[in-house]
Amino acid sequence: MCTNLFRSIRQPERKMAAFGRFSQVLLRSSLTQTRRQLSAAAGHGEQSGKTWKILTFVVALPGVGVCMLNTFLKEQHHSHEQPEFVPYTHLRIRSKRFPWGDGNKSLFHNPHVNPLPDGYEGHE
Amino acid sequence: MAHQVHAYHMVDPSPWPLTGAVGALLLTSGLAIWMHFHNMTLLALGLILLLLTMYQWWRDIVREGTFQGHHTPPVQKGLRYGMILFITSEVFFFLGFFWAFYHSSLAPTPELGGCWPPTGITPLDPFEVPLLNTAVLLASGVTVTWAHHSIMEGHRKEAIQSLTLTILLGFYFTFLQAMEYYEAPFTIADGVYGSTFFVATGFHGLHVIIGSTFLAICLLRQVLYHFTSEHHFGFEAAAWYWHFVDVVWLFLYISIYWWGS
Numbered sequence: 478m479c480t481n482l483f484r485s486i487r488q489p490e491r492k493m494a495a496f497g498r499f500s501q502v503l504l505r506s507s508l509t510q511t512r513r514q515l516s517a518a519a520g521h522g523e524q525s526g527k528t529w530k531i532l533t534f535v536v537a538l539p540g541v542g543v544c545m546l547n548t549f550l551k552e553q554h555h556s557h558e559q560p561e562f563v564p565y566t567h568l569r570i571r572s573k574r575f576p577w578g579d580g581n582k583s584l585f586h587n588p589h590v591n592p593l594p595d596g597y598e599g600h601e
Numbered sequence: 602m603a604h605q606v607h608a609y610h611m612v613d614p615s616p617w618p619l620t621g622a623v624g625a626l627l628l629t630s631g632l633a634i635w636m637h638f639h640n641m642t643l644l645a646l647g648l649i650l651l652l653l654t655m656y657q658w659w660r661d662i663v664r665e666g667t668f669q670g671h672h673t674p675p676v677q678k679g680l681r682y683g684m685i686l687f688i689t690s691e692v693f694f695f696l697g698f699f700w701a702f703y704h705s706s707l708a709p710t711p712e713l714g715g716c717w718p719p720t721g722i723t724p725l726d727p728f729e730v731p732l733l734n735t736a737v738l739l740a741s742g743v744t745v746t747w748a749h750h751s752i753m754e755g756h757r758k759e760a761i762q763s764l765t766l767t768i769l770l771g772f773y774f775t776f777l778q779a780m781e782y783y784e785a786p787f788t789i790a791d792g793v794y795g796s797t798f799f800v801a802t803g804f805h806g807l808h809v810i811i812g813s814t815f816l817a818i819c820l821l822r823q824v825l826y827h828f829t830s831e832h833h834f835g836f837e838a839a840a841w842y843w844h845f846v847d848v849v850w851l852f853l854y855i856s857i858y859w860w861g862s
Contacts, residue, residue, distance in 0.1 A: 526754045529747035533763070537740035541770075544733040551729050560786055565721045567712045568791045576636055583788035585779075590786040 562592045569594040610671040617658035624650035659818075663835070667827045677834050684838045688845050691808070695849050698804065699856060702797040706861055713792060717861065722794050723786045724862040730781050731858045734774055738847045741770035745816070745840050752823070755830045764820045767843070771813035778806050798857060805849055812846045815839040 571594055574580025581593055588598045605611070627647030635644050666672035672680070706717045714720030725731060744767040751760035782799075789799040819836045822828060828836055 526747065526750035526756060526759065529743060529750055530759065530763070532743050533740070533747050533766070537743040541733070541736045541740050544736040548729050548733045551726070560723060563721055567714075567719060568721050568795075569788075570790050570792060573636075576639055583790055585782040585785070586788070587783050587785075590784065591788055 559589060559597065562596050564595070608673040608675045610665065610673075610676045612665070615658070615661065617654050617661070620650055621654040621658065624648075624654055663822070663827070666835075667822075672832070672834070677832075680834055680838070684841060688841060691845065695801070695804070695852075698797070698801040699852065702801060702857060702861070705793040705797060713794075717794075719792055719794050722791060725781065725785060725858065727854070727858040727862055730777055731854055734777055735850065735854050737770050737774045737777070738850050741767045741774075742844060742847050744770065745843050749836065749840055752828055752833050752836060753830050757823075760823055760828075761820065764816065764823060768813055768816050768820060771809060771816065771843075775806065775809055775813070778802070778809075801853060801857060805846070805853055808846050808849070812839070812843045815842055 569592065571581065575582065575584075577584075583591065592598075624647050627643050628651060629647075631642070631644030631647045635641055709715055709717045709719060718724045744763050748760050748763035748767060751757075751763055787795050787798070789795045816839050819828075819839045822835060827833075
């Protein structure tokens, strides 16, 4: 019975000790990282700057260019028709008027694609 | 000349914490007054006070660190901790909005049509402008890393080039996102879809603007020879913030734009 009691006390202590060791490792690794960061200038030499420059002009910026082309091409394929208006009650909510203008239009209101609660503007 | 027998910075008395607090109070109460009584006076006052505070407080920090030599290694370490803790708090800020999004989208209510996106909502195609935005931010992460190495290696001109490129990419993102906001067939008032979309992406956009501003200040300081190859914590803090902004976007893109469409 004595041994059982002793075991139940030791378990949480062991967990606490493990946590202490874990947090020590965490602090040490962040300190090492900081040291490594601060000594980066001394260690690296000319290499790293050049690497990231190459990555910029060979990978990053061409990647942006490809995505720009893709967006442009996809946009051309769009139909520019006005989406049909259905007066759903769960959309175009107006429990409080907007604090600008007539209080009925959102901040980025676009009359072509954003219908008001009773339909697109200009419709009777 | 006063001497201190320790490496820490005992900061001189400053009015900026007080003006900042008053500014924040005016901003928040001003926002409430504007929403309910359509008067912008308090809001404008709060905004001006806050902007003045930020400008003067951070100007003083630059003076203390760059020109008066108060930012010794232990002081710098404290500043690092501070920035890390701040960014951590921002992570939790965004976590709340992701929680809101997943709460509403994982079990869509009958009022929405029992589906996500809700009935009547046409989501944006994740493989058009949102994908371009992802490429833009990822590219800016590469360019800001190039800038960091340039500073560390003492390449002044390349540091200026890469930092400028980073800021331009940031502006491009903001421009694209503003266009998306205008062209979107849904608004913030379109139920919980609109709310979660615009609040989460809206706050992200605000952080992109803040991050771009931070980087722009760093560009100005780099041009003015403030940074050395060994000591440039202001830039590092801006770069960390920028990477955080990039990571938040990746989560937004995958959760709201892609999975949520």
